[in-house]
Amino acid sequence: MNRQQLIEQIRLKKSYLCVGLDTDIEKIPQHLLSEKDPVFAFNKAIIDATRDHCVSYKINTAFYEALGLKGWEAMEKTVHYIGKDHFTIADAKRGDIGNTSDQYAKAFFSALPFDSVTVAPYMGEDSVKPFLQYEGKWAIVLGLTSNKGAADFELQQAGGELLYEKVLKTVSGWGSPDNLMFVVGATQADEFINIRKHTPDHFYLVPGVGAQGGSLKEISEKAMNQDVGILVNASRAVIYASSKEDFAEAAKAVAKGYQEEMAGYLGKK
């Protein structure tokens, strides 16, 4: 999915919601455990219930890898089931020397049909560039993350600026707003105006709303640009809205709630 198509989907649905499929087999409703593939059964129900209210799904690869082969299979089935109308994100935080990042890009863009992969910037240009070589595909590079550990390096001084600022400025030169996004945590609202200054035209993937405590209102007010420019992810708050048989309806209600709130902020733009 390219930038224009993504913006169209956002305008059409009045939503910039990304639903995070951090599907943990220990947290899904008990009655699904008798299914042949409980993780996929859960994802399928969540996708069916939420697809009208979101424009994107983010698959957190860790939760699938933790189940070994069966997990990888559930991930494969899930991304195919989502289809082409939603922007798909492999939240995989990959990145290695060039010849190895080539293989990761192949894994997610060729063996699997993801639109994008999250990428860690620490190893520099040759670790990121292979993800920028596929037509219509995206690298989503870590900028300022939502977790406590962001203070350890990302928010440290790095030659007259903060490290995450250096990352935004440097990495944005390696691609364009057509194939490069950044991860910016919803819990980092104080830095949002500064972040938008460095990267005015890029989309941000914003996790941290819901379970992690970030405010949708604050992000939307401070980080939106003329093309909307943000995808706000909620994972646990949506998919675990209920632990009972009504889990899909409950997820739908939460996703719909976010969408309606988003429609309000979009109306002001």
Added chain:
Amino acid sequence: MNRQQLIEQIRLKKSYLCVGLDTDIEKIPQHLLSEKDPVFAFNKAIIDATRDHCVSYKINTAFYEALGLKGWEAMEKTVHYIGKDHFTIADAKRGDIGNTSDQYAKAFFSALPFDSVTVAPYMGEDSVKPFLQYEGKWAIVLGLTSNKGAADFELQQAGGELLYEKVLKTVSGWGSPDNLMFVVGATQADEFINIRKHTPDHFYLVPGVGAQGGSLKEISEKAMNQDVGILVNASRAVIYASSKEDFAEAAKAVAKGYQEEMAGYLGKK
């Protein structure tokens, strides 16, 4: 495998060689492509041929993920085939917020029997700590990598020191030399004495010998400590020593050559 067992293996075999199984289906000998699982067949032959000359195997997960389900299965079979006498490394460069790193740790330490995982430090403490919670298992955190991109951030100023130095100093406080190693590229020999000063007791995983051009002699002279303290990885130089039917013998000869050179450096300690 714990630190004491690793040091014993190194002393016993007079080798601190790690063989990197970056197995690319496009580069393995043609005659293996008729096997049911060509990647595993290749790895099995390489392991049989090199196991006496190395103390460790490093599986570069990217090359397996690029093949999808079949690749993950080949990785699983390979790590089981290696067994308990070699130190196994999942070269996966993982790292995410705490609840997600928990899942990655589970993937490699519980669903799979790896001794260690390589971890990217950018997201800070809660992204690394989950890998340090398993008895006898290790996190191998990126310090100064072997690639050109190391200059983009790792070698940049970060508050009066270089970023990779800040990483070594900060991260070494999160674990101990018993559960934490660092990745230090063989191509970075100029920095080796400085690196050893910051982290005198830790083991380093040193990639970059062979195809990437690092010197085994230089690393060994500058980075070894009283417990040896280094695992030197060679991937392409060993596993692709020949592209013909004699690939395993050729790999053995190269591994043996490294081992004999290493025996010489160990003799001087």
